[in-house]
Amino acid sequence: xxxxxxxxxxxxxxxxxxxxxxxxxxxxxxxxxxxxxxxxxxxxxxxxxxxxxxxxxxxxxxxxxxxxxxxxxxxxxxxxxxxxxxxxxxxxxxxxxxxxxxxxxxxxxxxxx
Amino acid sequence: xxxxxxxxxxxxxxxxxxxxxxxxxxxxxxxxxxxxxxxxxxxxxxxxxxxxxxxxxxxxxxxxxxxxxxxxxxxxxxxxxxxxxxxxxxxxxxxxxxxxxxxxxxxxxxxxxxx
Numbered sequence: 001x002x003x004x005x006x007x008x009x010x011x012x013x014x015x016x017x018x019x020x021x022x023x024x025x026x027x028x029x030x031x032x033x034x035x036x037x038x039x040x041x042x043x044x045x046x047x048x049x050x051x052x053x054x055x056x057x058x059x060x061x062x063x064x065x066x067x068x069x070x071x072x073x074x075x076x077x078x079x080x081x082x083x084x085x086x087x088x089x090x091x092x093x094x095x096x097x098x099x100x101x102x103x104x105x106x107x108x109x110x111x112x113x
Numbered sequence: 114x115x116x117x118x119x120x121x122x123x124x125x126x127x128x129x130x131x132x133x134x135x136x137x138x139x140x141x142x143x144x145x146x147x148x149x150x151x152x153x154x155x156x157x158x159x160x161x162x163x164x165x166x167x168x169x170x171x172x173x174x175x176x177x178x179x180x181x182x183x184x185x186x187x188x189x190x191x192x193x194x195x196x197x198x199x200x201x202x203x204x205x206x207x208x209x210x211x212x213x214x215x216x217x218x219x220x221x222x223x224x225x226x227x228x
Contacts, residue, residue, distance in 0.1 A: 004156075031213065042119075042202050042218030043157065048209065056209030090156050097213040100145035100206045104156035 004093050004105035012111045013081050021076045021108045023091030031097045032074040034066060037088040037107070049074055050097035078110075086112045116140050117205050119219025126226050132190040134222045136203035139184065143205035147216070148177065148188050151200045160201075161188070193226045200224070 005024045013019050025032050031050045035043035045058035049068035063079040072093075078085055088109050092102035118137045126132045136146075145164055149157035163170045163177040163186065170177045176189040190197055203219040 006156075033213075033215065035216075040221070042117075042204075042220050043216070045215040045217070048211075048213040048215060050213055055211030055213040056215055058215065092216075100214055101147070101159065101162065102216060103159060104149075106154075106156045 004091055004103055006089075006091050006105040006108050008108060009106070010109045010111075012113065014113050015081055015083060017081050017112075018077065018079045019081060019110060021078075021089050021091075021110070023074045023076070023093075023105060025072045025074070025091075025093035026103055029093035029095055029103075030072050031094045031099070032068055032072065033092045033094070033102060034074070034076045035090040035092065035104075036060070037090055039087070043090055046076070048097070055097055081112045083112050086110060116143075116217050117203060117219045119203050119222060121222060122220070123223040124225070126190075126193045126224065128193065128195060128226055128228050130193050130226075132193045132197070132224055132226070133187060134201050134203070134224075135185065135187045136219050137183075137185045138205050140205070140207060140217075141184070142207045143217075144208075145206040145214075146177070146179065146186050147204050147206070148175075149202045149204060149218075151202065151221075157202060190224075193224075195226045195228060198225050 033048040034046040037043040047057040088107040147162035148160045151157045174191045179186045204216045
């Protein structure tokens with residue numbers, strides 16, 4: 001059974017740029033959630049995708065957007081990067097949208113200069 | 114607004130001792146309470162979880178105690194080992210209006226187990 005994988009591992013961008021982060025969910029899982037973890041903080045929920053549709057969103061501006069593909073992999077896109085967007089971005093997958101248990105990937109460390 | 118409060122922020126325990134981390138929540142819609150362990154540079158790993166209809170759950174050296182009326186829950190790590198040194202997060206799950214669910218995390222406890 002393959003766990004949750006994310007790419008890239010690290011990324012450095014400058015303010016105002018756009019970034020795309022990728023996630024492959026655990027085998028058999030059709031629901032993907034994205035979280036932002038600032039240094040020294042707990043993860044904050046960004047949004048969740050189920051069968052290619054967004055089915056929930058946290059308190060993040062519209063410049064944070066996502067996609068889920070037919071194979072249940074997912075992308076997180078962030079436009080107009082700000083310094084405060086520097087964080088560890090975590091993807092978590094679950095069996096389906098009603099399943100509480102979420103399994104996290106290793107994350108992508110984004111640094112905005 | 115922080116909906117899950119976690120304490121202490123950091124904890125030092127001697128090898129073989131008991132580590133205790135506490136969390137409190139406000140939202141009564143929460144219905145699933147997992148604990149995650151995170152090592153530096155890694156994603157959170159699910160450790161153990163409980164639902165509010167159970168007062169205690171034990172898996173190996175890890176035990177969750179849950180007090181629904183007080184809206185509090187805690188993680189006990191028995192016979193703590195140096196390999197347990199990590200950051201621990203409590204979390205709570207509730208359903209989203211769109212049909213999914215989200216986790217709300219505490220601020221984390223940095224545990225160090227000394228020899």
